[in-house]
Amino acid sequence: MAESSRPIVVALLAVPDVTAATLYGFHDTLCGVGRDWQMVHGGTARSPFRPLVVSVDGEPFTAANGVRIVPEAAFAGCPRPDIVCITDLAIAPGAKLDGVYDAAADWVRERHAEGALLASACSGAALLARTGLLEGLDATSHWAYCDALSRQYPGVRWHPDRGLVMSGAGQRIVMAGSGIAWHQLALALIARHAGAEAAMQVARINMFDWNPTSPIAYASLTRGEPAADPVIARCQQWLASNYQCESPVAQMAAMSGMPDRTFKRRFAQATGMSPIEYVHTLRLEEAKQMLEASDASIEAIAFEVGYQDASFFGRLFRRRVALTPAQYRRRFGNLKRRLSAAQSPIGSVPAR
Template sequence: MKVQTRAPVRIGILALPETSASVVYGMYDMFMSAGRDWGLIVEGAPGLAPIAPQVVSCHGASFVAANNVRITPHSTLAACVDADVVCVPELMVAPGEPLEGRFREEIECLRRCYADGKILATACSGAILLAEAGLLDGLEATTHWAYCDLMTRRYPSIRVRSHRALVASGDGQRLIMAGGGTSWLDLALYLIARLASVEIAMQTARINLVDWHDAGQQPFARLARTRQVEDAVIARCQAWIAEHYAQASPVAAMVQLSGLPERSFKRRFQQATGMSPMGYVHTLRLEEAKQMLESDHQPIEAIANEVGYEDAGFFSRLFRRNVSLTPAQYRRRFGTMRAALVKV
């Protein structure tokens, strides 16, 4: 008979009305599966569980979370005092939505837990709570790719690593952040490996068919920015370039359209969009190239030419730098996915 040699690691999963039940209970199921289900499948009897998760909320009462799913916590926020790790799932709030005065009790709890030496782990946009708590100042961080610009603007001292699906930061690497969407699976596996063992994490991944996001989250990100700007001149240029990004000398054409001196145009464009005019053109071109790589079988050289690049080698290097995959790798990964979904 297997004997438990040490007490299970206690993990509090913080549930809020703005969280999705799938992430809250997905984390819970993954942690419960660790060490237990492999023995059940391989040996016919459940193995010992090295992790003891529980769902906690501010007041412990049942509530309806995002997507109209009812969550019934095991305990109140006070239970985090006894936990070894506190996990924060994503927050279903729009990028840029005001947060002043919200989540006060949760933020104060996170501050206390970190000061007490606990590990804090966030999924997706949950990292915004760590930023609001001031725990990420001067540190590396990541969050869902759609919130990275917001984090950079709102918390300028944070070094946002938008391309990475997982970042461990802070004293003793006790601040752990996953990127967007299902990268919470990476977070759960990382915690299982760190708190239990790599072998148990691998077993959990095999049982649940979890594939590590080794290329990070950038391949999934939408590169082109659609932020509306208050500068009417620049907004008109944005609308024009959205239809003419493939033409030669696009920045010169926008300068002419704006009626401004070149230096003034570039300065105002940067101020309005957060990007240089040519950087903006590149993002539009690469986003269109991604769609073409997914949906048709043209040679990569032809796609490069169609979106505005005569030099296919330059296009491939630029694509790799911004998407973290080569065009061919992107086509294999997402073109195959799209084709399979079309057949369903």
Template sequence: MGDTDRITVALLATPATTASTLYGMLDLFASTCRDWQMLETGTPGPGVFDTRVVSRHTRAFRAANGVTLRPDAGLDACQRPDIVCIPELYLPPDGNITADYARECRWLRRCYAAGSTLTSICSGSLLLAEAGLLDGWEATTHWAFCELLAARYPDVRVHHNRALVVSGEAQRLIMAGGATSWQDLALYIIGRWIGIEEAVRIARLFLVDVHQSGQQPYALLTTARQANDAVITGSQKWLAMHYDAPRPVKTMAERSGLTERTFKRRFKAATGMSPMQYVHTLRLEEAKQMLEAGDDPVDTIAMEVGYEDPAFFHRLFSRKVGLTPGRYRKRFRQLRLMLPPRGNSARARMQS
């Protein structure tokens, strides 16, 4: 595959791929050892990566975001690339990929056995897990898919908060978490195969900011599913309007007509969280919105979302979100100010 003097990279394309990740990776690899020299001397460098888009067939097809992809080669023509990159798969958080990707899984196993380094972005790690290549190893994926990855593949040690995990035999399994963490992955590959100085140059050229704090500051904490149990659904709706109430779990149990013990058991079975865990996640999500949108002191926000002890709120927020409330506000408020107002508070989301 390509010039043997170059490092061969296969970007695996499927109908569930989004083109931005696929071609973003291609751009960064194409720029490596080429564009910085052009800025300094006016003459492009030779480049070091031979990057191809590969798929199960070579016919053009539409990607998940509607862009037409034209693979450079089929899987059978690409037997041992140095590096394989699997972009994210556009699928629901409970999506089943078993039947749809059997051919890709066989190809991934062949590449790994032949010595290729396999990498993934976002939900692309589900393909590595489905191929059986993550069993017994550490892994990560987008925060919305971490529970699915851990539940469906129990032999995989899932890290929920890490933006990049390097694992596998001879560190030949590399996974990036969220969708835009493909930038972290690309810089890691450039640094590992070419050198840290070139990775820094590429970061400067493309204004890439590495996600050193992990995924958790970006995660939506209230990801527990809506209940099929009508009693618990009613409790969720009540809590969306009264999460700041004192002793909310006791009040929900009383309103449900169940004993507190039975209520807690049914709530956990229906949502996957204990009632108090659910209260905390809802309060913290509202606190995140308030930190982004306003200037109220952190202690005031703690009181408004239901915490009488600001110190406890600080500790809980830092543990769950991965940043202190003050650092979270500093990072995300500017983005909020650039966006038009929307009715997207935790309260509004939970009512929908």
């Protein structure tokens, strides 16, 4: 923890692919610690944090989505930070960062060696992994990135199901997973350096919540491109319209013209999963859509997507989605109804 006689310096890393919402969201949140709570209660206070947007050269640049970023310091002129934070990057899963962010990775590694706590939000984990400091540790990132990161950095234990992970000696590496899990990251950093009460005030002022739902519940199970293998890609295309039929794996094997064992091996090589896992993936994604949009019974949905045994469907759904079908419907069906209501200019969406 930083000494109380000086502000807690937080270096917010600004690189060309950074998104302004999280970068400046962190900046504003940290500036408001203590200050905003006192402001609404008629008092005054100064935040114990000093967030600084820093970049390689300190020069203004246009970042992701066309937003103009004006760094406050270059790496060489940045005061020694207590925390270095890498916010999310607008890069595709699996994007190669070789040589692109080497200077930034080196700087982050050096600051950690000097004692700085490192934090990453969402896809910012890709840059943090580039430092080599995650080797042998638990880590997290956005659910859409963890598979690719697992292939790029097999020595890291990636957890797409965890919204927040603390790792390393003294837990000096803190990582947030998907989307607005950066709220949790900000609250965790505030609690560690300024106390739980200060973090609670920030949560109440900003209506931040510590969402207990696993990020996996939000994940699209069918992400990714068709296989490069033309035979397997044709099977994928067929399965997209026939996943609910009986014995789909056997039908795909027959369609491929390969022996059963050869087909399964080639399918796994092309897609990263076995044929039956792929079938379950398509069925469960369709079941999620039906749970969001319809009032059909869970048994009826199980049958509709290809499962004769609703109990098996329920166990499989919970294992893959981290919620039971009923829990998923309550959470995301309600969200879908509210979003549908928001399309209408008549009336309003209730707050509760």
